[in-house]
Amino acid sequence: MNKQHIINRFVKYVTIDTESDPNNPAFPSTEKQWDLARVLEKELKEIGMEDVELDENCYLMATLPSNLDYEVPTIGFVAHVDTSPDFTGANVKPQIHENYDGKDIVLNKAENIVLSPDYFDDLLQYKGQTIITTDGTTLLGADDKAGVTEIVSAMEYLVQHPEIKHGKIRICFTPDEEVGKGAHLFDVDKFGAEWAYTMDGSQIGELEYENFNAAGAVITVNGKIVHPGYAKGKMINSMTIASDFINALPANEVPEKTSGYEGFFHLHTMEGKVEQTVLKYIIRDHDMDLFQGRKKLMEETAEKINKKLGKNLIQVEIKDQYFNMKEKVTPVMHIVDIAEEVMKDMGITPLIKPIRGGTDGSQLSYKGLPCPNIFAGGHNFHGRYEYVPVESILKATEVIIGIAQKVAIKFV
Known part of the structure; x- marks a missing residue:
């Protein structure tokens, strides 16, 4: 998987302003969310996805057809295109820090804005990796454009590698998750998956099926x-x-x-x-x-x-x-077990813990689409200190591919 290709894709997405608005009852709550949705619509067609459909409410769905000669459950992957209104997402200027040395990262010298492991000690997990930050004046938008990047990249890889066997996969990019409306007009029947995963968690290894x-x-x-x-x-x-x-x-x-x-x-x-x-x-x-x-x-x-x-x-x-998705996921715990097995196979330690918040997955679970949450890789969401290691984006992309393969094997 080409690391620079992934970086270029992520940077393209985060430089498109998609901040949502909690005070606007319209759907989507901001017109600018269409800007990224339309870019994604075009890109999904270009990489070879089928049934690409951007509806009137800014939900973008697409299909990767099965390449198996037997039936397995249709699964899905979901991410949201909007960014939080808690901090500005306009004019994002991504900065790429290669081979991170474990020291302070100066985001903005003129304004003395520093991302320091003395305060954000999670940074030390990523010594030697490539870290993407902003210039300290905006959020980054890894929540959830890292998830969008991972889903698109995984689908592209599976299209380009037909030797990797998988069942039918459905994907959806939603608007307005950050203002609590991301699943409100999600058409579960049209999506047609037996279960799905939101790629909307934080640090590498996170796997969550409980929320507030x-x-x-x-x-x-x-x-x-x-x-x-x-x-x-x-x-x-x-x-x-x-x-x-x-x-x-x-x-x-x-x-x-x-x-x-x-x-x-x-x-x-x-x-x-x-x-x-x-x-x-x-x-x-x-x-x-x-x-x-x-x-x-x-x-x-x-x-x-x-x-x-x-x-x-x-x-x-x-x-x-919204309510705790645990009630809807526990009866189908094999969908969590599959993701956990894939992470372990890849040498990733699963961090199974409750979400201290909510995701589209919690509402989708109550609409009939059980939907645990998987790490997307970012840290310090909704503020100027947000960052994401590129290696975490790569790993999350590989987890999506691994889940597709695991389902094909388990349901022979």
């Missing part, structure tokens, strides 16, 4: 504004009441103090004046009972404060977002 149960909560606190000089007994400061609500939730159950299977409440937006304050939370937990308990605690906290105040000043609105 997720909800969003909007807490609205109403107050009353009067002249502060004459406010005694009359003013109700919504911001003060909101702070009481915040402090009533468990102080240690927040993202910055939890890991592994530990859930949290995350206050991500707060806007307020005396008259009204709005708090926006995300609620996360792997365990369904604990997840339901978290939602109930928020409601009970509001009720207690309202009762103490003698007025219903706090309203709580909670909406579920």
Whole structure:
């Protein structure tokens, strides 16, 4: 597999701005996602894929036909084209650092932006490898353009090497994953796979089939504004009441103090004046009972404060977002076992752990397409310090090829 060819492909994809927009209900949420989708549509046709179809919602599907003389399950691979709105994805300037020496990487000398293993110690896993970063002023977009690169490259390799036996493979590139809509209009029946894998994980070896149960909560606190000089007994400061609500939730159950299977409440937006304050939370937990308990605690906290105040000043609105795919994947654990076996065959140590977030795969699993998540290779997603080792992209590409081969062997 040609390393420079892979680098060129990845660089081409990340220099196309595809940032999604959480505030736009349109689908896709930004027109610029079409720019990469159309490039991919053309490229898939050029490499020899069949049934290449870009639909009206910016979902791009394609088929690699089976080259077997017997039937095996149709499998799929999925990645998303959009990048996170958390940090700008415009004017990405990739920097390639060959033979990484384990020291600080200066991303931007003028602005003194440094990617340092003293803070990001994962870097030390990749000494001697080729690291791709940005110039420190944008994110990179390895989430998930590394996954897109891997799927396209694996399909290209299989087309060019018909001696490698495989069943029918379906691929799909989705829009708007970063704003939680990536699977909303995904046509599972049209995709036609028995199961699939999202190529959307982080470091080499990651294999995930558990994710958070997720909800969003909007807490609205109403107050009353009067002249502060004459406010005694009359003013109700919504911001003060909101702070009481915040402090009533468990102080240690927040993202910055939890890991592994530990859930949290995350206050991500707060806007307020005396008259009204709005708090926006995300609620996360792997365990369904604990997840339901978290939602109930928020409601009970509001009720207690309202009762103490003698007025219903706090309203709580909670909406579920997605659920733990474990429930849908566990009954078909052979699909995880296949990926694990392929990694071990390649000398990769599988890192089977829960996702502290969600992927398209969680929603797809609940739509009838069981969909574990495999590493795409990147680190430090959604920010200026994002990077990806080229060797990890190569390995992930080989894992896709290996899964295709393994399915052909296992279902003889």
